[in-house]
Amino acid sequence: MTDIAAARVLPTTTAARTQAAIVDMALKLTQSLEGVLTAGENATAEVVTVKDQGQNFQLVLRLTLENGRQTLVETESPRAIPQGTALAVTALSQTRLLAALQNTSQQPVSELDLTQMPVGTLIQGRVVSSQPVTPDAATFKVIVQLLNGANAGQKLNIETPIKLPAGSLMTARVDGNQTLSFVPLSGLLNRLDIEQQLNGQLGRQGSLESLFKALSNPATPLPTPIKGAVEKLLADLPEFAELKDPKVLARALANSGAQLETRLLADLETTQDLKGNLLRLVSQLSQQTALPPSLNPGVAQMLPGLLRDALGALGQTGSRQSGESFPLPARLLQSLEQNADLEGLLKLAAAAVSRLQSHQLSGLAQTMMTPEGNQLTTWQMELPVRDRQDFVPVQVKLQREEQSQQARTQERGEMLWRIDLAFDIDPLGPLQVQAQLFQGVLSSQLWAERQNTARLVDAELGTLRERLVSAGLTVGDIACRQGAPSRGPRARLEQRWVDETA
Secondary structure, three states, rough: OOOOOOEEEEHHHHHHHHHHOOOOOOEEEOOOOOOOOOOEEEEEEEEEEEOOOOOOOOEEEEEOOOOOOOEOOOOOOOOOOOOOOOEEEEEEEEEEEEEEOHHHHOOOEEEOOOOOOOOOOEEEEEEEEEEEEOOOOEEEEEEEEEOOOOOOEEEEEEOOOOOOOOOOOOEEEEEEEOOEOOOOOOOOOOHHHHHHHHHHHHOOOOOOOHHHHHHOOOOOOOOOOHHHHHHHHHHOOEEHHHHHHHHHHHHHHOOOOOHHHHHHOOOOOOOHHHHHHHHHHHHHHHHOOOOOHHHHHHHOOOOOOHHHHHHOOOOOOOOOOOOOOOOOOOOOOOOHHHHHHHHHHHHHHHHHHHHHHHHHHHHHHEEEEEEOOOOOEEEEEEEEEEEEOOEEEEEEEEEEOOOOHHHHHOOOOOOEEEHHHEEEEEEOOEEEEEEEOOEEEEEEEEHHHHHHHHHHHHHHHHHHHHHHHOOOEEEEEEEEEEEOOOOOOOOOOOOOOOOOOO
């Protein structure tokens, strides 16, 4: 499937005129229907192949009898009937059939409805029939039956340079109302695997705040090796106020764990990587608790696949639900946090690893081709930072949208950048920030759940605008609302905010 570049949905005009002429057409059979249909019996039929024989046309029909049995019959017709056409047939005799069109909804469509299948939609189908258009077999007419979505069961009439065997499965991306691009099987499996992994990790993730509170105040004295690992983990956390420094912010993003696997593959330093240090802590806690796998299966499943062998953990993820995951829910494991013995710390640390893994997988799941044909790349992560004696996790989502080739030739071709932030800090409460930067113009929307916080932030927007302008940015709309932004697979980020020193 990787060699298939594109397929074209066939034009509708000729097929529509031909089908409109099929009204009670008599078909002559080249062999007897004995044992298949008797005179007066009905069946449904589908045109499998059509051949021009000069004075008439040879049609191969796939008959479906009332008992579900299927058989192929060869007939002669005075007119061509398009491949894939659905017919209702009645046996007039053992050698003649009366054929009429079935209702329109059962006929193959030659144009996609982009309101139901927007550009970028992935469709899956099974090849019903394939027939060469020219003697040299350079182009094939193919009938595909859709297997997914609201249009499952509908048939498509497409044209492609690649021969697709009848019965084979295919996946394609909608590029236009009459254009498809076939998706390689490897790409499909990768996306399915990402969604499966994400669903499993989301069910096991836990708050970073719970872990760091428990680590800073353990219920029992920690063994020396674990104590050293905990002290290093806590010492690497930046202070909230330090994130104003671009270097500190860049270092925190780089060490968030979002690029751990890439660093490992490149044999780069990972001693300050948050996810790497959490995995080392999980390994040390596992050795100290020495829990048999039967007593602690959940912890083993929480470890990322790339490091399972190194840490001696096993497990596979399951599938529950899919979709955009930002911001991740808190899911505080309060009972473990308040009674953080070694086993409790192990579960909290494993849940924290799953949380970081959920962010990574969510970013991969949101890296895609948009309906406009633009390439959207997403990075999602979480930064635990100190705020005096408290620990405040800051969730971050960065998106880069690159325009399609056509848009780049028509416009300046600049990239669109988006950023989402979500955090909960006393005394302001939960805050979310959205910002976008395009063609040098920055716009933003801030959300505060508490009414007094929303009023406070709104009163400071003028100061924020001044600081952004002084940093050399052109500032568009900036606003603050009470509540939280709507989320969903089609939610678009309209107004965004970023720190002017970042």
